[in-house]
Amino acid sequence: MDFEYTAEQQLLRDTLTDFLTARYGLEESRAAARTGAGWQPKIWHAFAEEVGILGASLPEDFGGSGGGPVETLIIAEALGAALVVEPFVDTVVVGAGLLRRAGGELAESLLHGVVSGEVITALAALEADSGYDLHRVGTTARRVGEEWVLDGAKVVVIAAPIATHLLVTARIPGTEGLSLFVVDPGAAGITMHAYRTIDERQAAELVLDGVRLPAGALLGSEGGADDSIDTARDEAIAAIAAEAVGAMRRVLAETVGYAKQRQQFGVPIASFQALQHRMVDMHLELEQAVAAAYLVTLKLGAEPAERTRAAAAAKVTVARAARLLGQEAVQLHGAMGMTEELSVGHFFKRLTAIQYEWGTADGHTARYAVLTDPR
Incomplete structure (x- = not known):
């Protein structure tokens, strides 16, 4: 699949990655999630004012940058790699999408608030x-x-x-x-x-x-939200698929790095062929998830049945990969894998939750079967 980013998209990715590396430490974010408000409002406003990601995929009419699904993918992947808990998908993808399709004075006002960081939707x-x-x-x-x-x-x-x-x-x-x-x-x-x-x-x-x-x-109109809700579901699946890809890239990199450092019998455990095979399996599952996330992103503008097929396929593929990479990462780290000090355990929890967000793999398998039934 040819999926080249434009210069502007590469700049968005690099800017956000640099910001998260400098300002979004795991220890601080976990502490904020467990105390007080349960999130970091200052970070959220920095997303709006310093990085501009809250409006990156929204039309310029609402104060956004006029981007689209690819910008959302780039942002969600970077947020997944940093284990960001702030509600980007809930507000910018789901909430803003529903508001934009509904139209009207109230929706437009709230969309401006989303871009500025003042409005958070659930x-x-x-x-x-x-x-x-x-x-x-x-x-x-x-x-x-x-x-x-x-x-x-x-x-x-x-x-x-x-x-x-x-x-x-x-x-x-x-x-x-x-x-x-x-x-x-x-x-x-x-x-x-x-x-x-x-x-x-x-x-x-x-x-x-x-x-x-x-x-x-x-x-919108009375009884007229069904199509918009279905679209929001598929857009959310595309976003969390990208988020999962970012998390899984980080998990795989940390697992390989640990295996190269951890020694047993006087040699790094990465030299053991059985463990090499397991890490190769992790890499293959990740690459399939990447392809599925990219495909559903490109299909978000397609007709509803085609879009939903791609979303269902992405959800199943990403759920399977998230399960395997999360579990293998924990096992290859040994008992340390689930400790609070290592990030792997935190990634494992997020990847486990992603498996059930916006439907299970079994549910989306059934949906895909219905959508591809020639009868």
């Missing part, structure tokens, strides 16, 4: 009995006078505890499709049970009990 879509199906939604929205009233519950809402705005899916009685609402996390009627995930991200369960919203809180 998509509240999954429910307790929905599995990973974003369309199995029991939350309802009904009109009462000039307002909307939301009732329901959402689970595993990543970034909700630090979000400035929630994007909540609901069904309006009398309409077939999903509707999408902008909700203030502090609105009356919302109960938020916040927690930290195994990979040090902030998440929450939400209960919405008679949450009253102004008429303008509806994004």
Whole structure:
């Protein structure tokens, strides 16, 4: 696959990599994730003001740089290599994508806020009995006078505890499709049970009990959000696939480096043929994941069925690679692999979580089978 970056894209990659190397240490980021707000607001604003990555893939009309999916891939890969916990995918990829497709005055205002770093979004879509199906939604929205009233519950809402705005899916009685609402996390009627995930991200369960919203809180048309939600899912899969690639590159490099230094029987363990074979297997899985991540990125502008096929294939390929590289890295490091002092254990947790974000490998295998069925 010929995938050459332009000079501007190479500059974006190098600038972000240099910034993360200088300013995003593992020890500091893990400490920030576990205490206080659970993230680093100063880093987030630096992403906006110093590096410009929050608007790199957004149109110039909203203050962005006019980039696209390739810029998102470059950014996500670099963030994955640094184990960044700040909600780039949740806000810039998912949230901004939904807002851009919805249009309207509120959406445009929020998009400007995303680019400046003032707006952080969290998509509240999954429910307790929905599995990973974003369309199995029991939350309802009904009109009462000039307002909307939301009732329901959402689970595993990543970034909700630090979000400035929630994007909540609901069904309006009398309409077939999903509707999408902008909700203030502090609105009356919302109960938020916040927690930290195994990979040090902030998440929450939400209960919405008679949450009253102004008429303008509806994004787009009533029941018209289904296609946008599907697109957001595929764009998110492309982004986390790139993030996983960045993490796996780092894991493989650290594992090979450790094997060259660690000695057993007076020689580096990297000289043992059996361990060489295992590291070659890691490299092959990584290269397949790279190809899958690049392919889905290039297919994001294709027609929906083709785009979703590429997303499903990427999710399955990346999940398999993430599992193998994460586990092998820990095993080849021995007992040290899961200690807090080494980065490998932290990468293992993130790669494990990625296997289940936006659907499982089994679920996407089934989706791919349906989309390729000639009948």
